[in-house]
Amino acid sequence: FMTLADTVEPLSQVAQHPYFLRDEQFDELIQRILIAPDCGDEAVAILPKSNRPTAAHRSALRTKALTEASIGKIVAQAGPLHISDAEIVALAPRMQAAFVDDAGVAVRALEAFGARLPAQTQRAAVDRIVKAKASYALAALAHVNFSDDLRRALMTKVLSDGVYEDFSVARLTKEKLQAVLV
Numbered sequence: 001f002m003t004l005a006d007t008v009e010p011l012s013q014v015a016q017h018p019y020f021l022r023d024e025q026f027d028e029l030i031q032r033i034l035i036a037p038d039c040g041d042e043a044v045a046i047l048p049k050s051n052r053p054t055a056a057h058r059s060a061l062r063t064k065a066l067t068e069a070s071i072g073k074i075v076a077q078a079g080p081l082h083i084s085d086a087e088i089v090a091l092a093p094r095m096q097a098a099f100v101d102d103a104g105v106a107v108r109a110l111e112a113f114g115a116r117l118p119a120q121t122q123r124a125a126v127d128r129i130v131k132a133k134a135s136y137a138l139a140a141l142a143h144v145n146f147s148d149d150l151r152r153a154l155m156t157k158v159l160s161d162g163v164y165e166d167f168s169v170a171r172l173t174k175e176k177l178q179a180v181l182v
Helices: 009-016 023-035 038-051 055-068 071-076 087-102 103-116 119-131 136-139 149-159 165-172 174-181
Strands: none
Touching: 009 023, 009 038, 023 038, 023 055, 038 055, 038 071, 055 071, 055 087, 071 087, 071 103, 087 103, 087 119, 103 119, 103 136, 119 136, 119 149, 136 149, 136 165, 136 174
């Protein structure tokens, strides 16, 4: 199977559910994934789903994930990856570039890391969100409770551009909406 796989994706799928592999087969599978170029997203997928990797495997997969995976994938799996403050600072330039491409990633980064993000990265996220839809600003307001200036920018976006659909997309209860807007 490993010699016939022409991409890393099937290897990643097997690594996420390695029930029938012997230890040496699993080791080889992880090594193939680690040496494959541009497969950081697959490394991110393996870490939270498989309990089989050894500590050395986990460390190598985590390093690959943090250096090669897309910011969207890293942010989506921020909890299981246990990203430190130093790693967040190292990821900050890549995050700012990712925010330009997708305001949703900016919202998820604020949700996952909040005040742990460097101030410049927080500002870049909010700036991108303010240029996007009001629903993104509304979603971000729930997670930006650490900066009055950033909250003000998001609130201005919501109040100036928000329509019923934005509030509907956010699926906020009356109580949650009041908490967010206060």
